[in-house]
Amino acid sequence: MSGPDYPRRARGTASRLVAGEAVVIVPARHEAHVLNGPGSAAWALMDGKRARPEIARALSERYRVSGETAARDLDGFIAKLIALGAAEAGESPSPSSAPEPELPDGSAYEPPTVAETQALEVVAALCSSLREGAGGGKPKPPGTCRTLGACQKPFE
């Protein structure tokens, strides 16, 4: 690509910042990803309105790393997200009226990355309790309510 691109979330991708980490769901690939802190910040800024250098600059300022490091790490991160089907590179800024994104609390810098990927298992077990251990030690949240399906972990 000759000019700067405008990275954005791929259509159909779901995401939310939960407990300081971005959970990104790519239904088409049936995968759920969790991003690390800097990755979550970068993801929040990937709204299609900001050019890639602008996002790198924001990361550099937020985490007090050199612009060169931030830009290099961001390139690798975006390439990874594109390969996962979670993001795409727009050639022009999106005409979005979305509010300013919520950024996670600052943490020590590490390259933005996809910290974990899990299969998004839509198929609920016959009886989720069949898979739950009886626990012990720390109390576990009740995993599921099979009865009405409403309070199951919705995609497990």
Next chain:
Amino acid sequence: MSETVRIDPSAPGGRLDAIYEAAFWDCRPLAVLWELTYACNLRCRHCYVEPEDAEPMTLRECTRALDELARAGVLFLVLSGGEPLTRPDFVEILQAAAEREFALRVLTNGTLLGEREADALARAGTASVDVSVYGREEVHDRVTGVEGSFARTQRALELLRARGLPITIKTPLLKSNRGELSCVRALAREFGAGLVVDVTVVPSASGGSAPLAEQLPEEEMLAVLRELSGGRPVPGGGNLEPLSPLCSAGRSTARLTPSGMVTPCVAIGEAAGSLRRSSFAEIWRSPRLERLRAMRLDDLPACRACGLRGHCVRCPGLALAETGDIAAASPAACRLARVLAALSGGTS
């Protein structure tokens, strides 16, 4: 509110499970089941839904509700009913939800699903379309009370499959469809769909017992579950632990009714507030939800010393619907615990 729990990425089940757990302990709303309407074009024998007096939210109100839920941090949104596709603005609501980056799951009987709706579901990146199927054609139509419903549902499955949408077929174990599970399993295989078997029939929303007439006797339930588990012993795994809250309702999950009332779940009808009068964030802090969150096993006199606790997956809402008392023993849970105990090799 409960204590703040840090995410432990080394926890069994990984980071995502740890995030779910953190949401549970911190009481952050993560998943909402939204009944868009109580209207339905079928008359299923076991249906628990009852109409609301208030008018359903308009499209404008629905859009505002989506903004509120997204702002509150809700990620998983289940669109349900009634039959959600009876709403003429279903596609618009779906699109508005997708624009707000919810992970979407839609529960439908499929009979009103055409090319336009299937395209919209695909465009929205719907993570699962759950379609109810009760058995072969004549059985299905008998359960739904509408002739031709099976054919229309099957057509919906074809439209969904053609677009590569993830399908989950849901089927309850009922007297009216006993013996049909193998047909439903075959259908699920044919469409590459997941299968969810629901073993519990619940009373109607106001506690009416009519749907319970469809409940399978305990020994039949045991036989079906034994067949499904392939004869393997099923490990125990109750959800009643001494220090643990009773369930995720009102902690990390909630339900939204067509008129905008927020309740902890579909089985606990007492509203914590209305989106027509308050923000979701305000409602989430309501004393009614706080009281529910504070309940523990010690608050359940009939359950705390029960020998079947290790197999019991008691639902507080179901106990409420069955007995009128959220803290009472739930006959359905007791029955299922006996069955699960038998499956695990324990006593029945």
